[in-house]
Amino acid sequence: MKRKFVIPALLLAVAVYACTSPATENAAATTETRATAPATGQSGVQDDVSNPNVVQVAVSSKDHSTLVTAVKAAGLVDALSNAGPFTVFAPTNAAFDKLPKGTVEDLLKPEKKGDLENILGYHTYVGVLNGALLQDGLEYDMVFGGKVKITKQGDKVFVNGKEIVATITASNGVIHVINEVLLPPAK
Numbered sequence: 001m002k003r004k005f006v007i008p009a010l011l012l013a014v015a016v017y018a019c020t021s022p023a024t025e026n027a028a029a030t031t032e033t034r035a036t037a038p039a040t041g042q043s044g045v046q047d048d049v050s051n052p053n054v055v056q057v058a059v060s061s062k063d064h065s066t067l068v069t070a071v072k073a074a075g076l077v078d079a080l081s082n083a084g085p086f087t088v089f090a091p092t093n094a095a096f097d098k099l100p101k102g103t104v105e106d107l108l109k110p111e112k113k114g115d116l117e118n119i120l121g122y123h124t125y126v127g128v129l130n131g132a133l134l135q136d137g138l139e140y141d142m143v144f145g146g147k148v149k150i151t152k153q154g155d156k157v158f159v160n161g162k163e164i165v166a167t168i169t170a171s172n173g174v175i176h177v178i179n180e181v182l183l184p185p186a187k
Contacts, residue, residue, distance in 0.1 A: 051171040054088050055080045058175070066096040066104060073108045074116045080124070084172035087125040089148070089159050091181045099181060118144045122184040128174050130167065146184045 055077055058064045067090055071077055080086060096104050107116045121144025129140060129150075136152040151158045158164065159178060166177040 051169075053081050053172040054084070054086055054170045054175055057168055057170045058088075058090060063092045063094075063177075064090055066093045067091060069108065070104070070116060070120060074113060074120050076117065076120060080172075082172065084126070085128045086173035087127060087129040088173065088175045089123045089125075089162075089164075089178050089182060090175045091123070091178050095178060095180045118184055119181070120144075122146055122148075122182050129176075130174050134164075142184075144184070148182065 052060065055068075055071065058068050058071070071080065080088070106112060107119065122142045124143040125140050125148075126143060134150050134152075134157050136150065138150045139147045140150070141147055148159050151161065156163055159176065160182055162178045162180040162182060164176040165179055168175040168177070
């Protein structure tokens, strides 16, 4: 008769211990943290092992801080952190400095977000453009409308007449550094 009560009592003791053990408290805290932590997009993924994506490459470049600021203001960080592949024609800070005074500051205003997205989208192609795809006379449709044209003069490659001064491979595409900002065609 005593055995009938010992087994249920033992199971009850194990259950009580499991519910109050530190491991369970940590699991509950972790679950609570996950439930209350803000959700982030692809840009929030921490990965110190893989090659950097196009956004991470730009962030690490002192010559592209204006571009990074613009990508953040346009809300495109997560989109450009995704798997892609992407080709980004990345103007340097000096390229942005060539624009009329106040242009960049104006485009960074919240009410100009659509214009900024269009300009940045005109610098972005879905797919990888390099090697054989960067041949004289070829044209490509960019993300936010409009085509760009590739031209060559000797060993130099140009996009819409702007020289590609460097090429950097990223985990989700390629970045072609350019010395001027590409302006989308008027609609």
